[in-house]
Amino acid sequence: MAALRGVWVSIVAFITATKMPPCHRHEEEKFFLNARGQKEALPSIWDSPTKQLSVVVPSYNEEKRLPVMMDEALNYLEKRQKHDRTFTYEVIVVDDGSEDQTSKVALKYCQKYGSDKVRVITLVQNRGKGGAVRMGVFSSRGEKILMADADGATKFPDVEKLEKGLSDLQPWPEQMAIACGSRAHLEKESIAQVRLSLSHVQQPVDV
Template sequence: MAPLLLQLAVLGAALAAAALVLISIVAFTTATKMPALHRHEEEKFFLNAKGQKETLPSIWDSPTKQLSVVVPSYNEEKRLPVMMDEALSYLEKRQKRDPAFTYEVIVVDDGSKDQTSKVAFKYCQKYGSDKVRVITLVKNRGKGGAIRMGIFSSRGEKILMADADGATKFPDVEKLEKGLNDLQPWPNQMAIACGSRAHLEKESIAQHKCSFGGLISQPVFIGSILYGRH
């Protein structure tokens, strides 16, 4: 009886090991290729300041801006103006200080049921569609899906995710940029800096290696993510 149990245990361990190897192989092969981003026909365009349709760019195009700000928004018609006013005020002042600085703000309306797109479009009309663009999704994709859509439609060398609720002070993006720059030289010219408001009382920066070989930096005071591109 004992030898039989031992054989069954060995067989079970072997099968478990084989299953683990198979899962690892499948995970590796599927993770090496990013799944295609599905867009509905209406999601391939944005409206310029005159209300005319223009084709959205692709992240695979050469960057033409220093900074892209992606703002995922779902039913944010009331809170979005506060965040946009602060963000654009900062970005415009920064551009006046440094004329070489260029930016864009991409508001991704994640299938909102309120007037989020209409509110965001007013900023497009005020600042121009080269600086502010609104992507209106046909249906709700969730925050991750909205961020992904914005990132894949961005033109910046660096990409910042900013929440529509304005929970963090937008000028603190400079601390996030410093955290990103401190990581240089970047592996494969790519890096990610992550910020958390949980570190308000700790004047420290935590750095962690990512599984794909990049680095994550976590500066204080920021609740956003900045991606280095190119």
């Protein structure tokens, strides 16, 4: 499981369970700050979707690594929207009770791209990665929901491979499906390259 941390993303094609465990929110967690710094109520996953894709980014003390991920993600999403005017998206950064400036960093992207595209949810206390993802999913507006780690380990354009897998699993819109991707094979390749490099270093050298 540790090897998969930070390297997988999953798309959930609209979650519609008949019964769902309660998700307690503090009053402050029912709102997000818009680009003008004003509070706005968060939507519910039970509302009709208004975006094609929601990207949920659970973040804990990620002020340094978050910009790398956000720059790559938004660059990809903006280019995709430029080539396909029908494509709509939102990025939801869930600050999981961070002790650094994670929310402040994320809000800069909200100011740059607007709160319709980038939203920041700041949790009152740390809920763990699963709890942060859940809060983001429950506040999403997308027909499809993508979870992406804040550390930038996952290459964002790979989402298209997940979408293809999802469409293969979900030929009819009313069906639910989940697609998961792993970059573990690249980690193995990296380990092999390191070992190869070490073997070269250890070769005897004539002086």
